[in-house]
Amino acid sequence: MHAPVSRRVALTYLLFVSLLAVTGMMQLPIAGRYRITTVPGLAWLGDFWLTHRLHYVGAVGLLFLTGYLATRWVLEWRREYALSALGWTRAGILGLLLATGAVRVLKNLPMVSFSPLPTLLIDWVHLGLALLLGLLALTRLACRASYWDGGAARPSRRGNPVS
Amino acid sequence: MTKAPSRPVDISRRRFLTGLGVTSLGLLLPGAAQASKAKEDDELVTLHDLSKCVGCGACVAACRKANARKFPEPVRPFPAMYPATVKAEDWSGRRQVSDRLTPYNWLFVQSARGQYQGQDFEVHIPRRCMHCQNPPCANLCPWGAAARENNGTVRIDPTICLGGAKCKTVCPWQIPVRQTGVGLYLKLLPHLTGNGVMFKCDRCADRVALGLEPACIEACPHGVQEIGPRSEIVAKAHALVRNTGGFVYGEAENGGTNSLYVSPIPFDILDAVAPTGPGKPHLSTVRDAMADENKLAYAALFAPVAGVIAGALRLGSRIGAGRTPEPPGNGDGRPKDAGKG
Numbered sequence: 052m053h054a055p056v057s058r059r060v061a062l063t064y065l066l067f068v069s070l071l072a073v074t075g076m077m078q079l080p081i082a083g084r085y086r087i088t089t090v091p092g093l094a095w096l097g098d099f100w101l102t103h104r105l106h107y108v109g110a111v112g113l114l115f116l117t118g119y120l121a122t123r124w125v126l127e128w129r130r131e132y133a134l135s136a137l138g139w140t141r142a143g144i145l146g147l148l149l150a151t152g153a154v155r156v157l158k159n160l161p162m163v164s165f166s167p168l169p170t171l172l173i174d175w176v177h178l179g180l181a182l183l184l185g186l187l188a189l190t191r192l193a194c195r196a197s198y199w200d201g202g203a204a205r206p207s208r209r210g211n212p213v214s
Numbered sequence: 215m216t217k218a219p220s221r222p223v224d225i226s227r228r229r230f231l232t233g234l235g236v237t238s239l240g241l242l243l244p245g246a247a248q249a250s251k252a253k254e255d256d257e258l259v260t261l262h263d264l265s266k267c268v269g270c271g272a273c274v275a276a277c278r279k280a281n282a283r284k285f286p287e288p289v290r291p292f293p294a295m296y297p298a299t300v301k302a303e304d305w306s307g308r309r310q311v312s313d314r315l316t317p318y319n320w321l322f323v324q325s326a327r328g329q330y331q332g333q334d335f336e337v338h339i340p341r342r343c344m345h346c347q348n349p350p351c352a353n354l355c356p357w358g359a360a361a362r363e364n365n366g367t368v369r370i371d372p373t374i375c376l377g378g379a380k381c382k383t384v385c386p387w388q389i390p391v392r393q394t395g396v397g398l399y400l401k402l403l404p405h406l407t408g409n410g411v412m413f414k415c416d417r418c419a420d421r422v423a424l425g426l427e428p429a430c431i432e433a434c435p436h437g438v439q440e441i442g443p444r445s446e447i448v449a450k451a452h453a454l455v456r457n458t459g460g461f462v463y464g465e466a467e468n469g470g471t472n473s474l475y476v477s478p479i480p481f482d483i484l485d486a487v488a489p490t491g492p493g494k495p496h497l498s499t500v501r502d503a504m505a506d507e508n509k510l511a512y513a514a515l516f517a518p519v520a521g522v523i524a525g526a527l528r529l530g531s532r533i534g535a536g537r538t539p540e541p542p543g544n545g546d547g548r549p550k551d552a553g554k555g
Contacts, residue, residue, distance in 0.1 A: 078356040080378035107510035118521020171358030
């Protein structure tokens with residue numbers, strides 16, 4: 052079964068997730084170490100402040116899109132488009148990823164302090180969930196599975212299932 | 215015109231969702247953060263009256279003695295780094311260096327000499343981590359090794375830090391200094407990730423936990439420094455400025471720090487003549503590095519609520535226009551057979 056979302060929405064999701072994945076990875080100090088910054092056009096990846104702010108911008112977009120699609124799914128699409136086990140897994144990972152990210156954003160506000168251990172756990176769980184989400188997407192592609200109940204993924208006139 | 219029959223909508227569910235949205239909004243509002251929000255007076259602030267400092271270095275010696283057991287003991291040989299352009303940073307053979315910040319010297323005295331209003335001056339400035347109120351090192355550390363504690367102390371956990379030095383890059387004063395050959399990276403991927411541990415002043419967190427003062431404050435024979443709750447120390451700094459015609463540094467820098475300096479000489483003049491560079495932090499004005507993130511944070515906290523509202527409005531507009539809720543397979547709102555024949 053194909054997805055209820057249009058190709059435009061799917062591409063928007065892909066854009067936000069890709070932006071978050073790239074800028075999130077670049078929060079690790081690897082761009083300079085592995086000379087990614089010397090590749091023409093990629094010097095900006097070594098700017099921690101720029102990638103950090105872009106990560107926030109991507110998060111704003113993904114949070115909005117998630118709220119929008121979750122609402123529409125619950126109110127309009129839920130009966131015809133049940134989530135498969137893979138779909139529920141993605142929804143769970145995405146929800147936890149957004150939740151841990153939101154907690155990290157909250158922690159970064161002035162005068163908000165978390166003790167070191169919760170900070171550490173949030174960081175590591177957020178990083179681990181991002182890797183899981185990537186692995187899940189790769190698994191879906193490799194197995195040609197669907198996030199929706201009713202059969203394997205196949206391109207629709209409206210666009211591919213959101214991946 | 216008659217309205218097409220719309221799909222029955224479960225009102226109680228909609229109410230539930232509305233309630234959920236409102237509850238989420240409530241949880242995401244800044245007020246909800248109060249539970250974890252440090253009270254301003256939980257913060258301890260140090261005040262340096264620079265008119266009293268003679269640059270004797272007693273604070274530096276006391277700092278080294280009190281923190282000696284925390285200093286790194288690197289394992290040799292250092293792991294070969296990949297790529298080879300990554301260099302080891304080794305201060306273990308220069309442990310006695312005391313005229314700058316190193317992993318073995320978390321406090322040094324910066325001396326500024328010059329002229330102000332036609333008179334010669336010499337001002338000595340004990341320098342170490344400023345312990346920012348909203349520290350970029352702790353906020354941007356991707357590994358959770360740096361954190362700000364409720365009492366305003368910013369610490370780097372040497373058992374977790376991988377020595378990537380991002381904290382140094384984003385610190386407005388580039389305070390932390392790396393020592394290669396120690397820390398967690400040796401047990402993970404020593405050739406590929408990390409390069410040691412970052413070290414800096416932890417404001418004698420262990421002593422403060424026991425109710426003692428940081429060693430530098432206790433050892434000062436001239437009472438240059440004092441430590442106390444933020445409101446009290448800020449008031450003292452302001453009074454000192456009023457009474458001496460002096461100038462304050464650290465109160466507004468980077469959005470506020472927990473290290474205040476009051477000097478009889480303006481800090482821009484001190485900055486111009488003080489020796490600055492690697493391990494020797496400047497005294498320039500510093501804008502709030504996290505200001506943009508703070509604005510974006512509120513956008514991020516409200517974004518899901520806006521998404522829920524947009525989704526609900528989309529359904530409402532369809533029902534209002536006399537159409538059924540979105541039919542299956544038509545995510546863009548066009549009829550299922552749009553474009554056909």
